[in-house]
Amino acid sequence: MSQQQSDDRKPAASRKRQWFREFPDPMVLIFMVLVVVYAMTFFVPAGEFAREVVNGRSRVIPGSFEYLSDIANLHFFRVFVAIPEGMINAAQFLFIVFIAGGLFHILKGTGALENAIGIAAYRMGAGNSIKSRNLIITAGTFIYGFFGMAVGAENNIALVPVGVLIAAAIGCSRLVGVTMAVGGIAIGFALSPINPYTVGVAQSIGELPLFSGWWLRSLMMLTCLATLAAYICLRVVNIEFKDDQPVEMSRKLKDYALSRNNLAVLGIFLAGLVIMLFGVFTRGWYIKEIAGNFLLMAILIGLASGLSANQLVQRMMEGASSVTAGALVIGLAASIQVILSDAHIIDTIVHSLSAIVGDMPVALAAVVASVIQGVINLFIPSGSAQALVTMPILIPLADLVDMSRQLMITAFQVGDGLTNLFTPTAGGILAMLALGRVSYAQWLPVILPIMVPLYAMCWIALIVAHYIGY
Template identity: 50%
Template sequence: MSDTSSQRWYERVPHPAVLIVMMLILVWGLTWLVPSGEYERHAVAGREAVIPGTFTLTDTTPPSPLAIFHAVPLGMVAASSIIFAVFIGGGLFRVLEATGALERLIGTLVDRLGSDRPALLIWLMTFVFGALGVAVGYENNIALVPIAVLLGTALGGDRLTGAGIAICGVGIGFATSPINVYTVGVADRIAQLPLFSGALLRSVLCLGALAIAAHHITRYLARIRHAPERSLMPPADELTDEGGESAPPRGHRLVKRDWAVLGVFVLGLAIMLYGVFALGWYINEIAATFLAIAIVAGLTGGMRPGTLNARFFEGAASVTTGALLVGLARGIEVLLDQGHIADTIVHALSAPLSALPVLGSALAMTVVHALINFFIPSGSGQAIVTMPIMIPLSDLLGMTRQTAILAFQVGDGLTNLIVPTSGGTLAMLAIAGVPFDRWVRFFFPLLMKLFLLSWLALSVAVAIQWGPA
């Protein structure tokens, strides 16, 4: 047993369910200590936005202690679409794994490029997943996580290696995307700037952040390949088949049936992407597409209906913990709404910024948005609540609106990959089979590097008075 007193705090992170319950109790306590208050709102781009300077205290009765428990089923209901997507996504990939097509695909890829050059594959796939995060979104890429997990184990790593490739790639790409509809798009409209303006600096930040992530994952893989005992996921935590050790797939050759199964999968993803971009699809439609892919791919792979059914429900059962954590985390938002304290917290956190110099305010804004992200993990939701306050504040401070939006984008986006209230991150970890505490220990050092890079970008933005172009 190691001496816990010598461990860093993120090496002693408890189970996410414990964290979330502690946060539920904390938020309930805040509803009794923090005065309830609200901003007036008006319609902006079809959604309600805060009107700056209109914050007023309200007379709201704090919820009873029973509300802590009541918030859990209410959160489950509110997050039901993501929960079902996780269940169906887990079932889909158990079916695909059972066909053997994905395993042989990854084995062929590793054989062709060479497992003796893992850094090349990690950098390549991190940027591929990053491009998906930039262009497609965050939760929309949940279905691709197990592919990266298989790749990570094929390279001689663990499940955390593959989860890092997928979640860091997609998450960082989404967080720093110059064309992020949910954050940059909403904030640009509120700030009355040209849509997706300032793309050059954001693109440089995005590429730099993905490079740092790829380097971080490469170093982790090299460390555990040299000393397997240094893995953050020891063998007992790895998923195995019928009690055996999980082995990296190598030496396989794709057959016609594999190509057919993979074709069904790619076609399903293409249909999903068309629906997302052209038809406005979101979680429910994505989950329905997952289900269709699972059924067609399983039958194409030669499964009998009974076997297909069994594999699908095995996969769904394997992600139960992660799926339920998504709903549990949503209960925090329920309590905030019942106590009417979210606006009060935003008002209190934004007020001290006016006393700082421009650069200090820009850097502090990232921290403020990171703290708010614990309570409002939705990027578009946080933009709607905070940007109508931060944009006028940036005008008063002499900070360009473009810089204020970048500070919001960084503080909100990067912390989404580590806060226990981020449903998308919990869903991806659930499908990857990676416990949240192991993820924190892996990702937190990378988060610090990413914040340093982002603060450098913000320093440049302040120095050049970065405008709307």
């Protein structure tokens, strides 16, 4: 028997495994974080800032932090009670994943989206060369980045499966499509020059013109999107991805065509997206309204494709069941904030971290401020809520250390935004991963390596910005 045959007959468990498959299940991973956070409640003292309402918004009063002495330690059973409470708190994210899963299952059944992407990919030369494949990936990354910049993160949840189909059309794995879509959306949102949720709130607190200093954020966003696109083309396309439900094009690209019914279905889908954007920009729509819009789109698309009421419900249930695991991860992650809130240690963590910046050189302080905001983002995952909590503290601090308010706000945006790409408490990103059917454990080893150059470029930009008087 040859050595090669002997090696082939070795048990699979004894062969060298890919390192990214050694990550624990996402449920295990997040539960471990939950236990660590619970342990923190025993040595991080409870504390609280006083707050005031300004222009209808609650904000922290600088210098008002006080420790609380009457907060009892949490019982260990509270860890398990926090999990269903977290699911209740994150219900809007869970249900948009279920509804969007149903919508795309119905849409997939019509074949309209696959046909449209097949035609577009064929006309762009997909499959003819690595160059054309990389061109499509790069264009897709920037398009998703634009949507993240202009529309926001959670508002683009429905577009993640489109990225998966684009990846299938160019012969790549689901992982490539999800990295292109989720990474592009998250970077576009994180470094958006016109982000109303983070920059808008922070600049209103800092009394700066709305979206001023846009050019630096635009430069960082475009540079980071280009870096992500190169990373996907050079590395992610070559990662061996274990996919229980691989997406493959059903025919050769040249054979795709759109029927009248396909055109009607795509018309309903695009009209639904336009209505969603109109609601977001003019009516203040958020997750609940967007989920309702998705549900209406699913019903109309099902009826247009000839489904009966019973068939429509069955397809919705099948689609929802396919994303159940990912939706439950979102609820489990939300339990982390339940423990932090019950123990009253969020304000203590914010107070302690913000005090670190005071005695540093200004350029270094800007970088450290972004790191601190990233840590805080784990405990306060909402960008606007984080701005309301931290900016009343950091804006006066910026004045004291002779740092421009604009630079402090940009440091806040970098720390808050980029962290969403990997933090387990970012409900919107977890919802996108669930819809793309890439688990959190599969996502981390892929996204973490690219975070190093992304942060490095943004930190260099912050340092240079200080020295040029930004």
